[in-house]
Amino acid sequence: MWTIALNRLDEMKFFGADRSAQKIEMLKHIPIFHELTRKEILEVDELLHERIYEKNEIIFEEGDPGHGIFIVVSGKLRADPGHNLLKNAVLDFGPGELVGELSLFDEAPRTAKVVAIERTVTVALFQAEFSSLLLKNKSIGVKVLVEIARTLSRRARQLLLQEKHAPSL
Amino acid sequence: MKSFPQPGAITLLVVILITCTLLFLFQKVIWLVVPFLLALMLFYCLRPAVEALVVRGMRHETAAKTVWILLQSIMATIVLAVGLLFVAKAGTWQTDFNRYVAGGENLLKGTAGMLENNIPVFKSMDLSGQVDQVIQQFTNRFAGRNLLPVSLQSLKWLPSLLLVPYFIYFMLNDSARLKKYIIKSVPNAFFEKGLLLCSRLDATLQNYFQGLFLLTLLDTACLAIGLEALGVANAIWLGLASAILAWIPTLGSLIGCVLVVLVAATDFPDRAWIAYACLLLFLSVRMLDDFLFMPLTIGRKLRVHPLLSVLMLCLGAAVAGTTGLVLALPLFGVVAVIGETVSQVVTDRKLKARYRATRQLVPLQTAV
Numbered sequence: 001m002w003t004i005a006l007n008r009l010d011e012m013k014f015f016g017a018d019r020s021a022q023k024i025e026m027l028k029h030i031p032i033f034h035e036l037t038r039k040e041i042l043e044v045d046e047l048l049h050e051r052i053y054e055k056n057e058i059i060f061e062e063g064d065p066g067h068g069i070f071i072v073v074s075g076k077l078r079a080d081p082g083h084n085l086l087k088n089a090v091l092d093f094g095p096g097e098l099v100g101e102l103s104l105f106d107e108a109p110r111t112a113k114v115v116a117i118e119r120t121v122t123v124a125l126f127q128a129e130f131s132s133l134l135l136k137n138k139s140i141g142v143k144v145l146v147e148i149a150r151t152l153s154r155r156a157r158q159l160l161l162q163e164k165h166a167p168s169l
Numbered sequence: 170m171k172s173f174p175q176p177g178a179i180t181l182l183v184v185i186l187i188t189c190t191l192l193f194l195f196q197k198v199i200w201l202v203v204p205f206l207l208a209l210m211l212f213y214c215l216r217p218a219v220e221a222l223v224v225r226g227m228r229h230e231t232a233a234k235t236v237w238i239l240l241q242s243i244m245a246t247i248v249l250a251v252g253l254l255f256v257a258k259a260g261t262w263q264t265d266f267n268r269y270v271a272g273g274e275n276l277l278k279g280t281a282g283m284l285e286n287n288i289p290v291f292k293s294m295d296l297s298g299q300v301d302q303v304i305q306q307f308t309n310r311f312a313g314r315n316l317l318p319v320s321l322q323s324l325k326w327l328p329s330l331l332l333v334p335y336f337i338y339f340m341l342n343d344s345a346r347l348k349k350y351i352i353k354s355v356p357n358a359f360f361e362k363g364l365l366l367c368s369r370l371d372a373t374l375q376n377y378f379q380g381l382f383l384l385t386l387l388d389t390a391c392l393a394i395g396l397e398a399l400g401v402a403n404a405i406w407l408g409l410a411s412a413i414l415a416w417i418p419t420l421g422s423l424i425g426c427v428l429v430v431l432v433a434a435t436d437f438p439d440r441a442w443i444a445y446a447c448l449l450l451f452l453s454v455r456m457l458d459d460f461l462f463m464p465l466t467i468g469r470k471l472r473v474h475p476l477l478s479v480l481m482l483c484l485g486a487a488v489a490g491t492t493g494l495v496l497a498l499p500l501f502g503v504v505a506v507i508g509e510t511v512s513q514v515v516t517d518r519k520l521k522a523r524y525r526a527t528r529q530l531v532p533l534q535t536a537v
Contacts, residue, residue, distance in 0.1 A: 039228075046229070046345055049352055051360060054530045058523050060361070067361045124360070128368045136223045 027123075030071055030096050032147035040140045047133055048123040053077075053116035059099065061113045066103025068126040069148075072096065075120025081112035092117070101148055104130055177512070184508040185484065188501045192489040195500075199492055200329045206496075208336030212344070213378035215240060219341060233341040241334060272435025273427075274304050276444050283441075358524035359514055366510040373506050377499045380466040381416070387462050388412035388454060392429075395450040399443055401433050411451070415458065416495065426451045473502060 027033050027041050027048075036044065051070070053059060059070060062082050070077075077093040093099050099114055104127055134141035195202045215236050222232035258265070281300040285292040348367050355363035392408030401407065411425030429451055434444040464475035473481070478498060485497025514520060 043229070046349075049349065049360070049364070051357055053357060054527065057357060057527050057530055059357075061519065061523075064361075064519075067365055124364075126364045126368070132220075136220060 026073065030073070030123075032071065032098065032144055032151070035143040035147065036140060040137070040143070043137060044133070044140060044144070047129045048125060051122050051124055053120045053122065055116060055118050057116045059114040059116065059122070060110050062110055064110045065107050066100055066110050067107060067128075068124050068130070069101045069104050070099045070114075070122045070124050072099070073121040073123055075116060075118050075122075077114050077120055077122075078117045079112045079114050083111060098148065098151055101152060103127060104148065180508050180512045181505075184501070184505045185481070187508065188481070188497070188504045189484055189488045191500055191504065192485055192493045192496055195496060196489040196492045200326075201332075202492075202496070203326075204329050204332040205336060206499075207330070208333045208340060209374065210378050210381065211240070211333070211337050212340040213375050214382060215337070215341065216375075229345070230342060237334075237338050237341055240337065244334070269431045269435050272438060273431045275438055276430070276434035276441055277304060279441050356524055356527065358520050358527055362510060362514050362517075362520070366507065369506045369510065370503060373502045374499070377502055384458070384462055384466045385409075385412045385416075387466070388415055388458055391454045391457065392450070395454070396429065396447065399433070399446050399450070400437075401429070401443070401447065402436060403432075407432060415455075422455055426455075473498065473505070477501075 023045070024038055024041050027045060028036070028038075033041060033044060050073075053075070059077060060066070062080075072093050072095050074095055077099055079091045079093065079099070081091075093114075099122075100110065102108060102111065104125070107127065130144075134145070218236050219229070219232045222235060223229055227235070277300050278297065281291070281297045285296050348371075352360070352363055352367060389405070389408045389412040392411055393405045396404035396407055407429055411422075411429060414421035414425040414428075426448065429447050430444050433447040434441070437443045460479075464478050481497045481501045482494060485493030485495075487493070489496070
């Protein structure tokens with residue numbers, strides 16, 4: 001009980017109004033942000049929405065209209081894709097991995113159901129806010145876009161070669 | 170930009186009812202609503218400037234402060250200039266006012282005389298005598314006694330208007346943070362819908378105030394071109410003043426019309442047709458404004474059907490008078506977006522089921 005309370009306190013501290021060095025470090029360890037400078041991370045942080053999902057909680061379901069991406073900070077998410085092409089894919093997403101990246105470019109329906117398989121902390125980036133970031137700060141936009149494109153191409157390549165991979169959702 | 174889904178008939182009815190209720194309530198706290206709306210309008214006009222500075226590499230806080238300081242400097246300069254002008258003209262204030270009133274009197278008397286000469290019915294009614302009587306009553310009541318109290322009454326708004334810079338400062342600085350905190354309180358199941366709602370609300374308000382700005386420009390241009398063609402001095406300023414006054418529907422338009430006609434009648438005492446032409450011009454611009462410009466700018470920006478725009482204006486006037494006319498369209502736009510999204514969330518069985526399931530998960534997790 002006490003452990004849970006302390007964990008919650010840590011999370012509250014982590015997501016508090018003051019931007020601690022710990023938080024910047026944490027964001028910097030996320031692959032799509034690791035090219036960003038400290039100042040740029042602070043700017044991106046303004047757009048990120050922190051979400052905590054309990055074990056077995058649904059993040060989104062197949063067919064839901066997608067409005068943004070989720071980045072796992074801690075914990076683990078599992079995808080349950082309905083499409084046969086994705087049956088061979090690695091279905092678990094751990095810290096630093098992206099989920100729902102296809103929705104960052106259009107509002108197409110989600111291609112899989114994603115559930116938290118343990119208590120998971122995520123940060124979400126909304127499509128409209130990401131678009132405004134691309135306009136406001138091209139430098140950040142390019143760095144983040146390159147990382148997302150890298151993830152997408154890696155997953156597409158693995159899909160083409162029928163390797164085990166994390167699916168693009 | 171994607172167009173918003175159209176709400177269903179029941180949602181629309183609920184939205185209209187909520188808008189009318191809010192209009193009725195807002196009428197009671199108009200001292201707070203007016204500065205908040207002014208601040209909101211300035212915020213949406215200034216936000217592109219803040220964003221432009223951010224694009225050039227400035228941090229958001231610094232850009233917001235820079236724009237705010239610039240705005241305060243401009244506002245302080247305007248207040249100072251108007252104050253100095255007021256003090257300098259204080260001695261001739263009543264004289265100038267009387268000169269314009271006399272110009273209006275002459276126009277009315279001349280018109281009454283002309284009508285009497287050409288239409289016998291008006292002569293038998295003693296139209297000139299009646300007009301004289303009305304003018305005398307107006308002059309005694311308004312110019313003689315009420316000019317000072319009217320000026321003092323308008324000063325009552327001063328403390329309330331002092332809230333405007335305060336509101337703008339926080340809107341420019343913290344609007345994104347506020348949005349983030351509001352979203353934080355939304356349960357996970359409704360998170361993406363909540364974000365979408367916030368985004369749509371923001372777009373609706375921005376579209377409304379952009380529409381209002383465009384409408385003011387169109388009105389100013391039409392009036393200024395017309396007045397300039399008629400040879401009236403300071404055509405642009407008169408056009409601008411009338412266009413800004415038109416933000417207060419009916420009453421504002423009436424004051425703007427009287428202002429323009431009085432100036433024309435005073436500047437051209439021997440050519441009454443110029444004053445009549447100004448009146449005609451003003452009425453034409455009003456008609457264009459109400460039935461073409463407003464539905465095309467504010468109505469279209471808000472994705473509200475022109476017929477619905479007119480209906481809401483009528484309902485707003487009936488429920489809350491002038492306040493209702495001013496607030497009807499923006500409020501309807503905002504309530505329509507909220508109503509449409511809430512109805513989508515409420516009727517979405519999947520989301521509701523997901524929310525119920527999550528509520529059962531949380532205590533289990535805590536008990537472990």
